Amino acid sequence: MNDTTLVTRILFQDFSSWSITLFYLLGYTAIGIFAHGVYTQVRKYRRGRPLDIGAWRQRAVNMVQDMLTHRTLVRRDRKAGRAHALIFFGFALLFIGTATITLEYDILQPLFGWRFWHGEFYLWFSLVLDLAGAGLIAGVLYMMYRRQWLRLPKLDYARPDRSPEDPDYDRRDYRREDWAFLWALILIGITGFVLEATRLVWLSGQPTVWDLRFWSPVGAVMAHAMQSVGLSPEGAGLVRSGLWWFHGLLALTFIALIPYSKIKHIVTAPTSLMLRDPLAGRRLPKVPEEQASAGYQYITDFKWKELLHLDACTKCGRCHEACPANAVGAPLSPRDVILSLREFANHSLNAATLPEKAELDVHGKAPGQVFMETLWSCRTCLACVEICPVAVEHVPIIVQMRRKLVEDGNMEPLLEKTLQTIHKTGNSFGESKRKRAAWTKELPFTIKDARKEAVDMLWFVGDYASFDPRNQKVTRAFARLMQQAGVDFGLLFEGEMNAGNDVRRVGEEGLYEYLATANITSIRDCEFKSVVTTDPHSYNTIRNEYPDFGGEFEIQHYTTVVRELLLQGRLRLRKPLGYRVTFHDPCHLGRYNKGFDAPRDILQMLGCELVEMDRNRDNSFCCGAGGGRIWIPDAPGTEKPSQNRMHEAGRIEGLQVFVVSCPKDLTMFEDALKTSGYEGKFVVRELIELIEECVEYDESPALSVEV
């Protein structure tokens, strides 16, 4: 025991020199296959468009935090996230362990004669690796259980955009790959432990091994079990030599296959996390002036980063589960868009030379191509981007592909008409420009024209709040609130146009540029401190996208403004409302811009009892109007996302008011309330209406909410 160098693990003991040579040959072959795979993958990514990433340090820090905390993986699937953590940390430690041995045995010792892998270091090493191996096996066992017995719908690869006769309908090969991956991991782990146990039995005569066996607790327990069934040291040695090769070959095959299989994600997922764009979907990419065609037609139009994102997907199904289009049976699953494109890229970009241009077209009906109706089903609600544990950015890709569809006129006639209308009149209602502020006529006071005089707050009203008769009532109510609170505010009147948020998400980038630059010019000509809007869509594009066009404005959604006015006592409340309410987070306020708290704070101040729906805050369920879908009729006979949401709210016992804070939500949900049979059971109200009911006015214009 005095010579600590004896406290270590044997490597290649009793191996003939040819078998050691054979092992090294196999090892180098595996590394060679691995390296070739890495080369072809990197070549594939390089066939995408260039992109300057920048800020690598901060990106790396965020990625390491994501990995260490597993924060993206435990969301909405805590058990799977934890099981993954066991596998991840187990695998990582085992990998580091093996690399440590290589470092000593193949590099430091032969070159410098340095040895450190013995004695106390070795003992701790073997304890940690034993625990790591146990964790790995436990994690994989749970994953196997989950796949085999939980039958989670999100792990069903059957596609909503294909029919069962299509060759790529249910992607059976993926399931085989999943299982092969799990079996490979668990077999490597189990054989590792069996090897350890047989080694202990085999060397049970050596005190430097046997006396310290409980530093490898799992192996030691197994060794005792083997002895108790009568395994002799010689027998153990025999079993071990056979198993050693099996374990070794399995591990080497595993390494060789990394770039060619699902295992790839151990590299692509962290890289993808590192490439995460915090504004993905919130701020869509500009089309460079010199670029001839607007969107993505060919797989080579994708940026290299996007090609890499495609490879990070592990088919966890979180996006599939969160997608409102998928939930109502529309032919779209964000997961399948990503997988299709990945298959397409692997098929066309892996070869040494690029195929003909025509074979690179990602639009169409062939396997791997993305259907037009799939792209048009997206509501750009960002649920997929938000939940993706590996930072795949589905929505920007979908919009880029839509840009191509729009350029070719491949869209619903009604949508095409709406885009033309917006171009002609500056609003989606086809109303004349001069009628934009017609809603103000019924107010007992006049609102300032911010183009003519300075104001504190410039109110960007937005299309729905300006022209939709139901929303006009809310718009007037907000004006009364601002007036009551003594806020110095004004409008752009005819100077305002559709903000362009949804036009951009449709993919009509030229029209968006036209609208954005026109609005920016109008806003810039006014003198004001900050912008306010009741429309989360306008809020998003002005806040996140106008800066790219030179319009840097401070903007708030009305919920934060009103909360402030209430806190400052500039608006006084009469009595608690006492309603039992639920709140629907608008995508563009909540998920897009993290405005979760202000509306809830206001509801609390109003004395409402807030009962959350299951899907709330960042998991809020889109009303179905986003991404231009409000201009595209839903297929008759199918459930609308808004109806799906109404049923969710309907499950809340004693619900009185379904509260929204977005003009489009009000339109969508008042409609869905009727069509899904909840009329008379509860009402849909804009938060402004509840505030109006509660606020004390000097002159009382308040309308009562009928509950």
Next chain:
Amino acid sequence: MKIVVAVKQVAALDDDFEIRADGLDVDEDFLMYDLNEWDDYSLEEAMKIKEAAAEGAVEVIAVSVGPERVDESLRKCLAKGADRAIRVWDDAMEGLDAVTIGRILAGVVKKEAPAMVFAGVQSSDQANAATGMAIAASLDWPHAAVVAELDYQPGAATARIKRELEGGMLQAVEIDCPAVLTLQLGINKPRYASLRGIKQAAAKPIEHWSLGDLGMDATQVGATAALSRVRRMEIPVKGRAQMIEGTIAEQAAKLIEIIKEYKGEAA
């Protein structure tokens, strides 16, 4: 081989509009301009012929008569793929009508010598449905109006067409080329001109022709040459429609009351 497509920038009215002080037209402040809907279809038909032919074999020329604002509509035609755009204008043309416009467009056709001339059946604002036929009359070319189907190979001596008649009937016609056709809505599905396309088309030139370029003078095309002129424009007095509300019985009673009133009986 050329195809000339005659297009028009039409005006749409605002909900509340006013008549100009001279009483001859709507105040331009209340008009929104856009390319005539029919012209989307005739341009598309020309584009389909162009795209089916060999590259560069067919040249599509969009032509319009009107002031500078018309350039915007011609730019849309360029965005949709027209090779050239010509705008003809001269202050002497003020006061023109469908017949003089036809005469001017015929002047362009003579200079360009196309194999086909397309126009829309009518314009959505004036609805004279005359310009296309006026071109044919000035040229003394074969013509067919309200074409719903067209089968034409570039350079062919004849074209087979189907004209839309009343009552859902179609009339199959073979026509000698060059000819003037006015095309009906629905003959094809016009493509969408993306804003980016329109912006990029801004780089393409629009040719501006004046009377001199056509070898014409004001006596041929001015207000005096026009066969019609606007004397007055007015908003007709609204009818006396009213919504009867109440229960069925109340509505019926009210209706009887109104009928009696009209018959001159005392209520």
